[in-house]
Amino acid sequence: RKEVEQDPGPFNVPEGATVAFNCTYSNSASQSFFWYRQDCRKEPKLLMSVYSSGNEDGRFTAQLNRASQYISLLIRDSKLSDSATYLCVVKGYSTLTFGKGTMLLVSP
Amino acid sequence: DAGVTQSPTHLIKTRGQQVTLRCSPISGHKSVSWYQQVLGQGPQFIFQYYEKEERGRGNFPDRFSARQFPNYSSELNVNALLLGDSALYLCASSLAPNSGKLFFGSGTQLSVL
Numbered sequence: 001r002k003e004v005e006q007d008p009g010p011f012n013v014p015e016g017a018t019v020a021f022n023c024t025y026s027n028s029a030s031q032s033f034f035w036y037r038q039d040c041r042k043e044p045k046l047l048m049s050v051y052s053s054g055n056e057d058g059r060f061t062a063q064l065n066r067a068s069q070y071i072s073l074l075i076r077d078s079k080l081s082d083s084a085t086y087l088c089v090v091k092g093y094s095t096l097t098f099g100k101g102t103m104l105l106v107s108p
Numbered sequence: 109d110a111g112v113t114q115s116p117t118h119l120i121k122t123r124g125q126q127v128t129l130r131c132s133p134i135s136g137h138k139s140v141s142w143y144q145q146v147l148g149q150g151p152q153f154i155f156q157y158y159e160k161e162e163r164g165r166g167n168f169p170d171r172f173s174a175r176q177f178p179n180y181s182s183e184l185n186v187n188a189l190l191l192g193d194s195a196l197y198l199c200a201s202s203l204a205p206n207s208g209k210l211f212f213g214s215g216t217q218l219s220v221l
Contacts, residue, residue: 004150034208043198043212044151087150091208094164098143098150 003027003097006088010103017078021102023071023088033064034089035073038101044087047073078106110135112201112213120219121189129184129216133201139163140182141210142174143198151198157182158205186218194220 006023013019025033033050048055050062050071061074071088083106088099113132121127133140139158143151153166157176176182180201186193196217200210 032208043214044210045212046209049208089208091206094206095153095156095166096141096208096210097153100148100150 004088004090004099006086006099007102009085009101010105012105012107013078014107015078015080017106018074018076019078019104020075021073021086021088021104023073023099025069025071025088025090025097027090027092028066028069030069030090030092032091033062033071034091034096035060035062035071036087036089036098038085038087040084044098047086075104078104080106080108082106112199112211114197114199114213114216116216117214118217118219120221122221123189123191125189125220126185126187127189127218129186129197129199129218130181131184131199131201131213132181133199134211137201137203137211138180139202139205139207140176140180141200141202142182142184143200143212144168145196145198145215147195154184156205163205189220191220194218 035047036044037047038044054063059076063072085101087101141156142154145151155174156164160176171187196215198215200212
């Protein structure tokens with residue numbers, strides 16, 4: 001089993017849609033969790049941290065379920081500019097492990 | 109303020125050659141990490157340095173080495189290049205060594221022919 005697994009993409013959605021990405025991790029000792037965004041041919045950028053109680057940043061909501069070792073990212077009211085690859089990131093004791101990423105394509 | 113800078117942006121080498129990639133972190137950041145990203149995959153951890161000491165090493169062969177300088181800049185060296193080393197090499201800096209909040213440079217695209 002891979003350390004971090006994400007939904008295979010791409011996700012094709014129209015503007016205004018709500019889309020959810022899922023991620024599972026294998027190491028129950030993982031300490032913290034993040035979502036990064038990577039535009040085509042660009043570097044990854046931190047989108048948001050994921051807290052145990054769940055957290056929201058505008059149109060973006062992140063959830064963590066430690067018992068199921070599962071992380072999610074919900075994007076509401078999708079914009080064309082949300083088109084990117086979303087990377088699930090899990091932090092162990094000292095290193096970060098990135099998932100393969102899920103590509104989102106938002107169309108007019 | 110300058111972000112993380114990497115050089116060169118692109119590099120073409122042949123099998124068996126050696127390459128050195130360079131990275132300057134954000135001012136004030138003392139931790140530098142290196143990642144390899146193959147097309148269609150997520151970044152894979154290679155090394156982390158903090159205060160000039162290696163703090164972590166990923167599952168890469170000994171052909172890969174790195175160091176950090178007193179000004180916190182860093183170099184990644186890869187010897188005896190293989191075709192499979194072709195990838196985007198990303199450098200990231202952070203304030204603390206265990207931070208999950210990384211700031212990435214735009215990377216060096218290495219092609220091995």
